[in-house]
Amino acid sequence: MQDAMSQRDSGSDGLQNRNIKDLIKGYVDNNLSRRQFLAGLAGLGLSASAASSLAKDFNPFVTRSDDADPQPLPGWARSVHGTGGQLIVEQLKAAGVEHLFINASSGQGPVLDALVDEPNMHIIKAVEEGNLVGMADGYARASGKTPFVMFARPGLPNGMTMMFNAWKDYIPMVVLTDDVPVAMLGQDGFEAMDHMSSMTQTMTKWHWNSGAISRIPEDLRRAFKFASTRPSGPVFLSVPNDLIAERSEAVIMDQTKFQVPMRIAPDPAAIRQIAKILLEAQNPVILAGDEIGYCDAQQEVVELAELLGATVTTSLATTWSKPFPCVHPLYMETYVPTSRFPGKVDVLLNLGSRMPLAFGDKLQIESSVKLIQIRLDSANLARVYPTDHAVIADIKLATAALIEEVNRQAPSQSHLKRIAGERLQRVRTNKGQRREVLTEIAKRRWNDAPLSGERLINELEKHLDKDSIVVSENDTYRYHIDHYFRFGPEDKGFFANAGFALGWGLPAAFGVKLALPDKPVVSIVSDGGFLFSGPQPLWSYARHKAPIIVIVMNNRSYNDERNRILQLRGRSYETGLDMSCYLGDPDVNYAQLASGFGVEGEVIDDADSIKAAVQRAQSATKEGRAYLLDVHVARTGPLANSTWHPEYHISSLRSRQV
Numbered sequence: 163m164q165d166a167m168s169q170r171d172s173g174s175d176g177l178q179n180r181n182i183k184d185l186i187k188g189y190v191d192n193n194l195s196r197r198q199f200l201a202g203l204a205g206l207g208l209s210a211s212a213a214s215s216l217a218k219d220f221n222p223f224v225t226r227s228d229d230a231d232p233q234p235l236p237g238w239a240r241s242v243h244g245t246g247g248q249l250i251v252e253q254l255k256a257a258g259v260e261h262l263f264i265n266a267s268s269g270q271g272p273v274l275d276a277l278v279d280e281p282n283m284h285i286i287k288a289v290e291e292g293n294l295v296g297m298a299d300g301y302a303r304a305s306g307k308t309p310f311v312m313f314a315r316p317g318l319p320n321g322m323t324m325m326f327n328a329w330k331d332y333i334p335m336v337v338l339t340d341d342v343p344v345a346m347l348g349q350d351g352f353e354a355m356d357h358m359s360s361m362t363q364t365m366t367k368w369h370w371n372s373g374a375i376s377r378i379p380e381d382l383r384r385a386f387k388f389a390s391t392r393p394s395g396p397v398f399l400s401v402p403n404d405l406i407a408e409r410s411e412a413v414i415m416d417q418t419k420f421q422v423p424m425r426i427a428p429d430p431a432a433i434r435q436i437a438k439i440l441l442e443a444q445n446p447v448i449l450a451g452d453e454i455g456y457c458d459a460q461q462e463v464v465e466l467a468e469l470l471g472a473t474v475t476t477s478l479a480t481t482w483s484k485p486f487p488c489v490h491p492l493y494m495e496t497y498v499p500t501s502r503f504p505g506k507v508d509v510l511l512n513l514g515s516r517m518p519l520a521f522g523d524k525l526q527i528e529s530s531v532k533l534i535q536i537r538l539d540s541a542n543l544a545r546v547y548p549t550d551h552a553v554i555a556d557i558k559l560a561t562a563a564l565i566e567e568v569n570r571q572a573p574s575q576s577h578l579k580r581i582a583g584e585r586l587q588r589v590r591t592n593k594g595q596r597r598e599v600l601t602e603i604a605k606r607r608w609n610d611a612p613l614s615g616e617r618l619i620n621e622l623e624k625h626l627d628k629d630s631i632v633v634s635e636n637d638t639y640r641y642h643i644d645h646y647f648r649f650g651p652e653d654k655g656f657f658a659n660a661g662f663a664l665g666w667g668l669p670a671a672f673g674v675k676l677a678l679p680d681k682p683v684v685s686i687v688s689d690g691g692f693l694f695s696g697p698q699p700l701w702s703y704a705r706h707k708a709p710i711i712v713i714v715m716n717n718r719s720y721n722d723e724r725n726r727i728l729q730l731r732g733r734s735y736e737t738g739l740d741m742s743c744y745l746g747d748p749d750v751n752y753a754q755l756a757s758g759f760g761v762e763g764e765v766i767d768d769a770d771s772i773k774a775a776v777q778r779a780q781s782a783t784k785e786g787r788a789y790l791l792d793v794h795v796a797r798t799g800p801l802a803n804s805t806w807h808p809e810y811h812i813s814s815l816r817s818r819q820v
Contacts, residue, residue: 181206184409185243189220198411201241205411210234238416246375246406247272249414250338251280253379257386257417259310261286261676263298267314269340269403286676287705290698291317293669295324297702298335300633300673303482303657307677308334308390315339315400316353322362324669325396327661329365331452331482332539334394336385337362341371343404362398369398375410387420392456393539424538428555428563436511436534436551437567443509443532446472449497451515453538454485459558460651463513466561467492469568469578471585472511473504478644480516482658487650491590495644499526503592504585507531514538514557516660520546536560600645612717612796613769615642621772622684622713623647627780630682631655633674635667635691638721638798643686655681665695668712672699675708682711682783689716689745692752700759700788709783711776712756712763712790717797718746725799735800744807752792763790 185202188194194202196217203213235241242252250273254262262277263286264270277283288294291313298309313321318339328335341347342354355361359369368388372381381399389397440446454463463486467474474486475497486493494503497518510527512535518526525547527533536553537543544552553560572578607614619642632654634643640658649656657674659666671685687696692714703710724743728735753763762782766775772793779789796802 181243186220189217194411198241201235201413202243202411205240205242205244235413238419240414241411242414243409243411245272245276245409246378246401247274248276249375249378249410249412250382250401250406251276251283252414253382253417254310255280255283256379256414257308257310257382260284261301261309263288263294263301263309263311265289265291265294265313265317267312267317267340269314269406270312272406273312286702288669288698288702290695291321292323292665293695293699293702295321295328295335295337296666296669296695297673297676297699299324299328299333299659299666300657300670301677302328302333302335302673303331303670304631304674304677308336308386308394309673311335311337313337313339314353315341315355315358318358318361322365323663324666325362325398326365326663327659327666328396330661331659332393332395332456334389335396336382336389336399337396338382338385338399338401340403340406341400342402344373344402345404347402359398359400362396365396366398367395370400372399372401372405375405375408376412378405379412379414383415383417383420386417387422391422392424393453393541394456425556425559426538426554428536428553428560430563432551432553433560433563433567434571436553437564437571439509439532439534439551440470440472440511440564440568441571443470445504445507446470446509446511447497447504447507448472448474449510449512449515449517450474450476450481450486451513451537452481452483452485453514453557455483456538457514457557457559459514459556459561460485460487462558462561462565464490466565466568468586469565469582471582471589473585473589477515477518478640479519480660482660484649484656485514487653488644489648489650489653491586491593494589494593496641497526499528504588509534512536513561516542517545517547604646609769610796611768612794613766614796615639615715615798616646617769618715618772618793618795619643619646621769622776625773625776626654626684626711627682628653629655630684631657631674631678633667633671633683633685634658634687635664635670636686636688636715637662638688638717639686639715639795664691667691668695668699669702671710671712672702672706672708675710676706682780684711684713686713686715688721689714689718689750689752690720693745693750696752697755697759700756700761700790703788704760707786708788709786710788711779711783712761712788714752714790714792715795716750716752716792717795718749719743719797720745721797721799721802724801728800738801738804739808740801740804740806741808744805746805747807753790756790761788761790763792765792765794767794 189199200213261284288297295311298311301309342351359371362369372378385397385399448467454460474493478496509532514537532550533547534551535543535549536555540554604616604620607616623646647654667685667687671683675683720743724740734741753765756763775791782789
């Protein structure tokens with residue numbers, strides 16, 4: 163016993179001694195089996211022989227039917243004895259988590275205690291839960307990893323705003339909150355709500371309430387499994403805070419043992435039929451979606467498009483990435499059902515995209531079009547649009563199979579090259595004409611005051627670093643961003659969101675920068691979007707020294723919302739009164755606002771200032787500092803020049819003036 167105790171004391175601190183004493187007490191009090199006792203000692207660093215020797219020394223004081231030496235755990239599993247917070251941290255380590263997106267809460271104290279001695283796990287902090295989730299969302303999009311988010315239970319409604327965006331775009335994440343102690347469940351106590359996890363049901367792949375401390379690691383493993391398995395999405399887990407603080411033993415397992423690869427090969431018969439349809443098509447169009455990026459299929463999709471000479475489009479309202487190089491001659495930007503080019507579409511091949519938005523039975527594809535859909539998402543495949551061929555498959559595997567089958571069925575390679583060449587030339591001609599029109603529009607608005615979106619985006623395209631990552635949350639100017647920026651593998655990168663819950667852009671840019679620290683990151687947000695989340699994310703920018711350029715497109719209005727309201731031709735339209743969308747009173751100075759958080763910035767209200775301001779911003783970020791540009795841009799559409807808004811002053815309601 164003395165030898166074992168000496169090994170235990172050697173290099174141990176007082177905390178470890180107390181942990182061993184706790185284990186011994188549990189063993190002697192018959193609360194732990196011999197196997198649990200030995201596993202707990204191993205978790206504290208004792209060798210198997212030392213742990214066995216110590217257990218034998220206590221044999222006179224205990225009676226056990228399980229005195230046989232336990233079977234050792236496999237290399238991918240280990241037993242840990244500690245608080246629920248320690249079990250959470252240990253299972254996160256086993257899942258490869260490096261960054262924990264955390265907002266301060268007393269309920270997570272044991273988790274924070276466990277992180278004190280974990281220098282390779284980093285706390286990423288925000289001061290509001292929605293921003294915390296938005297940061298994790300951007301990190302997941304840019305890294306492909308599943309982030310872990312933890313905040314206090316009253317912040318769940320805040321966090322759910324950004325969880326909605328993640329749900330719409332299949333972004334994986336695990337969100338955990340503490341709950342009231344088990345004994346207080348159902349009592350309507352402090353910060354309590356009944357069935358808390360059910361609040362998240364409509365925007366999570368799985369939601370669960372942990373009920374036992376020893377099951378916390380298992381629940382976490384399952385949460386990461388559900389979140390990361392494609393089609394991915396958010397998962398919610400709640401744990402009573404007394405379980406987070408209590409001590410117990412549990413087995414920690416490597417998360418790789420619970421990964422489910424979704425490299426599903428397509429049905430060969432379906433591939434043969436689809437290849438035949440594509441070869442017989444007169445005007446095939448490929449609708450490229452975000453699943454192309456998930457499946458690392460960009461190269462195969464480009465090869466298939468070039469093989470067929472097929473026009474490639476995306477659905478702007480349902481796509482958050484740039485799954486096809488925008489500079490490619492076959493790319494024709496946003497899908498438009500009424501477009502005159504490339505003529506009457508007879509085959510639409512959807513590769514990993516949500517379909518264009520339908521309005522009831524008003525579909526954006528004519529019934530004569532043969533619709534082929536290849537996706538990972540079985541729930542939304544053929545959900546609204548009648549589909550001739552619906553295939554569940556990995557996009558990379560399916561596209562590679564299509565390339566092989568098209569080549570096999572083609573009458574000859576010369577035949578394929580001739581048809582593809584003719585189509586490519588038609589696309590080049592049409593794309594050139596469109597480019598001329600866009601250039602002419604930009605020229606007409608080049609010297610407008612306030613700044614036109616055309617001028618600003620062209621200037622940014624010219625002066626921003628070529629490899630910049632643009633994180634866009636901008637409704638009014640999203641078409642300008644789409645048309646005038648160059649996105650692709652050799653050009654700028656792009657992230658947006660198709661959930662459109664405002665307030666995503668600023669925190670998401672932080673997450674993208676965390677995932678891609680060597681890339682210049684530029685957050686382009688509308689003033690309305692900034693006000694939804696800001697300025698709280700700037701606190702995180704400053705705290706974590708995140709060198710990001712923020713460009714606020716400040717038109718002092720919810721511009722597109724005003725235009726949509728007026729399109730209804732109601733009383734607002736008849737009277738010419740903007741009842742809710744003008745933001746110019748008060749006229750917010752976003753640069754001054756940023757300075758309060760230690761972020762430098764400046765106002766740009768003329769075109770000649772753009773180049774120098776962008777250079778100052780880039781210099782600041784290269785030195786490790788964030789920089790904000792408050793750019794005054796023009797409002798567009800009906801009532802663009804109106805500053806009228808209904809005035810209702812609370813100060814006038816006072817019974818007497820003071």
